[in-house]
Amino acid sequence: MEWGRGKPRRRPADRQADRQAAVDARPADHDADVVFETAIHAARTLWRWGCWVRLALYGAAAVPALAWSPAAGLPRIVLSLLPGACGLALAFGHSFSEKLPLLARLPAAGPLVRHLLSVREKASVDASGLLEGVGILLATWLFVGPLPLSGLPAPARTAGVALCIAYNWDAVLQAVIDAGWYSVTAAPTRGMRVFRWFIPPVHGLLLVAVLWPWSAAAAEVPAGFVAALTLSPLLFYAVWAMFAAMLRAAVHTAVAQHRLARFNSASAVHSMLKNSVSVLARYAEQDDPPPDLGHLRSLSREVLVGIEEARQAIMRADPDSQSGSVREVWMRLEPLIAHAWRGRHEECELSGDVDVRLTSTDYQRVRSLMSDLMMNALKAQARRVRVEFLVQDAERPELCLLRVSDDGERFPPGAARNPLTSLKVQDILLGRYGGGIDVVDDGRWKHVAARWGCPPGIVRPVRAARPDDSPLDPLPDPRQRTAGKGA
Amino acid sequence: MRIIVVDDAVAAEDSLALALATAPAPADGRAHQVMGVRSPRELRQLLAVDRGFQLAMVDLDFGPGSPETGLVALRLLDEAGIPCVVWCADIDENRGLLLLAAFHYFEPWALASKAGPIADVTGLVAAMEQGLRPGRGLAERYRPARGGSGPSLLERLVGSTTQLDIWRALTVFSSRPEVAARAKVAESTLDRFLQDRYAPMREAEHRLVGASPDLEPRTDERNRARIAPLHAFAVRHANFFRDGEVEQIVRGRYRRGPAPGTGTAAR
Numbered sequence: 001m002e003w004g005r006g007k008p009r010r011r012p013a014d015r016q017a018d019r020q021a022a023v024d025a026r027p028a029d030h031d032a033d034v035v036f037e038t039a040i041h042a043a044r045t046l047w048r049w050g051c052w053v054r055l056a057l058y059g060a061a062a063v064p065a066l067a068w069s070p071a072a073g074l075p076r077i078v079l080s081l082l083p084g085a086c087g088l089a090l091a092f093g094h095s096f097s098e099k100l101p102l103l104a105r106l107p108a109a110g111p112l113v114r115h116l117l118s119v120r121e122k123a124s125v126d127a128s129g130l131l132e133g134v135g136i137l138l139a140t141w142l143f144v145g146p147l148p149l150s151g152l153p154a155p156a157r158t159a160g161v162a163l164c165i166a167y168n169w170d171a172v173l174q175a176v177i178d179a180g181w182y183s184v185t186a187a188p189t190r191g192m193r194v195f196r197w198f199i200p201p202v203h204g205l206l207l208v209a210v211l212w213p214w215s216a217a218a219a220e221v222p223a224g225f226v227a228a229l230t231l232s233p234l235l236f237y238a239v240w241a242m243f244a245a246m247l248r249a250a251v252h253t254a255v256a257q258h259r260l261a262r263f264n265s266a267s268a269v270h271s272m273l274k275n276s277v278s279v280l281a282r283y284a285e286q287d288d289p290p291p292d293l294g295h296l297r298s299l300s301r302e303v304l305v306g307i308e309e310a311r312q313a314i315m316r317a318d319p320d321s322q323s324g325s326v327r328e329v330w331m332r333l334e335p336l337i338a339h340a341w342r343g344r345h346e347e348c349e350l351s352g353d354v355d356v357r358l359t360s361t362d363y364q365r366v367r368s369l370m371s372d373l374m375m376n377a378l379k380a381q382a383r384r385v386r387v388e389f390l391v392q393d394a395e396r397p398e399l400c401l402l403r404v405s406d407d408g409e410r411f412p413p414g415a416a417r418n419p420l421t422s423l424k425v426q427d428i429l430l431g432r433y434g435g436g437i438d439v440v441d442d443g444r445w446k447h448v449a450a451r452w453g454c455p456p457g458i459v460r461p462v463r464a465a466r467p468d469d470s471p472l473d474p475l476p477d478p479r480q481r482t483a484g485k486g487a
Numbered sequence: 488m489r490i491i492v493v494d495d496a497v498a499a500e501d502s503l504a505l506a507l508a509t510a511p512a513p514a515d516g517r518a519h520q521v522m523g524v525r526s527p528r529e530l531r532q533l534l535a536v537d538r539g540f541q542l543a544m545v546d547l548d549f550g551p552g553s554p555e556t557g558l559v560a561l562r563l564l565d566e567a568g569i570p571c572v573v574w575c576a577d578i579d580e581n582r583g584l585l586l587l588a589a590f591h592y593f594e595p596w597a598l599a600s601k602a603g604p605i606a607d608v609t610g611l612v613a614a615m616e617q618g619l620r621p622g623r624g625l626a627e628r629y630r631p632a633r634g635g636s637g638p639s640l641l642e643r644l645v646g647s648t649t650q651l652d653i654w655r656a657l658t659v660f661s662s663r664p665e666v667a668a669r670a671k672v673a674e675s676t677l678d679r680f681l682q683d684r685y686a687p688m689r690e691a692e693h694r695l696v697g698a699s700p701d702l703e704p705r706t707d708e709r710n711r712a713r714i715a716p717l718h719a720f721a722v723r724h725a726n727f728f729r730d731g732e733v734e735q736i737v738r739g740r741y742r743r744g745p746a747p748g749t750g751t752a753a754r
């Protein structure tokens with residue numbers, strides 16, 4: 001008797017042609033990929049379970065043989081069970097492939113390990129299958145066949161046969177529903193696929209030959225029981241049909257999930273970008289008062305950051321992309337402004353509560369402010385920029401503070417009376433929440449500090465205490481304020 | 488006037504605040520005060536401590552970060568007695584049913600489009616400040632017809648929790664046995680659903696996106712042919728059918744009586 005995962009090997013040239021045919025016939029929608037991948041997942045689990053089931057059946061079948069046969073039969077029992085035990089050990093190595101390197105350490109085991117690895121997920125015959133096949137034939141013929149063990153009571157003989165056939169059943173069933181049948185990379189040939197249909201009856205005929213009452217002892221097993229065992233492989237068709245239905249269902253689910261994911265991604269891009277783009281478009285279209293160039297630039301940068309946010313949200317399947325920490329804002333903004341300071345960038349330092357996860361409002365404010373303030377600093381030829389964020393401002397704890405300091409060019413004279421326009425807009429917006437924009441020049445650094453509060457009832461996340469919980473450098477005394485509603 | 492903007496985008500609130508800050512001062516000389524929250528959850532927190540708003544501008548969709556839609560915000564504002572204007576991108580095809588529900592179960596004063604110029608919104612604010620009720624305008628398409636009788640379009644689309652379960656199953660599945668299994672209904676129930684909901688679905692398509700009414704099904708059209716368009720409709724409006732507030736509405740929490748002006752939709 002012979003079985004394994006498929007039928008004998010074919011010539012390499014044939015396999016090459018088949019592989020090419022499989023690639024050519026591959027459906028554009030990758031349904032076959034989904035089927036194959038699902039079958040691999042399922043087969044891996046089924047083979048692992050099957051190893052333990054067969055080990056249990058094999059062990060159980062050995063019990064009646066060892067318990068009731070005379071001591072003189074012991075060497076024969078051991079010799080008969082040995083090939084099957086080796087086959088099972090290899091099957092374990094096959095199914096628990098992470099353990100194969102252990103096997104490879106044994107002397108001369110290299111070719112065997114290579115063989116076991118090479119036949120994975122292919123419809124072919126392998127060493128473990130062959131050994132198990134020979135082994136279970138020898139084990140079954142301990143109870144029936146031409147030369148069964150003598151002296152066993154009929155019920156023990158019947159039980160031994162039943163356990164061996166159950167073992168057989170499990171192994172052949174796994175060959176019938178093996179992932180190799182669905183392979184897209186090494187697709188089985190037409191001949192193999194036809195053979196698959198004949199596995200149940202062929203297996204039944206082999207069982208007839210194995211269980212045939214070749215001897216008087218073998219005839220002790222009830223004929224009706226033998227008939228039922230030999231017909232049992234026909235149930236493979238039912239299991240095969242159920243397995244195929246599960247695979248088809250997996251394709252349906254994958255297609256539906258794929259469509260849903262596409263739909264959700266499209267909706268996410270739409271909902272995340274539409275607002276900022278429409279605000280920009282509406283502002284640009286405005287006639288009275290005419291749009292302010294600084295604010296236009298600020299809005300368009302926000303759109304660019306929004307695109308990066310949308311991309312990252314879809315990649316990470318993050319449901320709440322419009323949230324994060326100051327550091328995350330920086331990481332999304334940095335690629336957009338990198339070109340502006342390429343070649344002269346020396347330092348950008350983040351400090352304070354930059355890792356606190358912000359509320360959606362604070363996140364969006366930081367995004368807009370940081371892009372404005374960073375661009376202003378870079379336009380002023382800054383080489384060093386410091387970004388500092390505090391959830392609670394030292395001076396007014398009800399406000400949070402974002403301070404961007406740079407060593408770029410000084411503000412032009414009279415800036416205090418003629419504030420920078422983008423800052424003026426931000427100052428109006430932050431003023432609604434008790435804050436505003438302050439600009440301070442200490443001679444070496446130019447500090448722009450934005451402060452804002454939040455509506456009543458909204459609770460901001462409070463940062464965890466830092467180990468070195470000392471106050472950050474206080475803002476120097478204002479010498480020059482360009483816009484001042486704040487502290 | 489104190490205005491609360493309920494919108495996931497800060498930019499929406501900011502654009503209104505900026506437009507009102509640069510517009511001519513209101514008649515009483517007091518500047519408008521614009522405040523914003525990002526979601527119905529934040530609105531709930533705000534209203535717990537401050538209800539002194541004279542107008543709310545409400546978006547209907549708060550992005551993937553909020554499981555609640557604008558219907559929750561409208562209910563909270565309704566309970567607080569704050570007049571609302573729905574301010575959303577009305578051109579989005581997947582907002583249609585939410586808009587229908589907003590105008591059917593609540594009484595927003597108007598619909599303002601985010602696609603339109605901000606002057607439309609500031610004009611609306613100025614009119615409402617003078618106590619003027621805005622005309623039907625953009626909201627016309629979504630308001631229930633006055634003086635009608637019988638169930639409205641929305642009620643004919645989703646009249647019971649079983650129907651809502653089937654719609655939810657249809658957002659994922661497109662074959663009868665699967666939909667029936669997912670919604671835990673008998674196929675005969677599903678067949679009745681397919682037969683009875685097809686016409687309201689076509690009517691909604693016609694009303695919301697102007698789909699051709701020539702596509703009305705023949706009465707002998709088989710359910711197998713009906714399921715594909717119903718599935719497509721369910722997918723398009725998945726955010727509506729999966730909304731927790733819609734489920735509450737369907738359970739009868741906000742079912743409105745046959746008062747004038749709330750009777751039925753156009754037919």
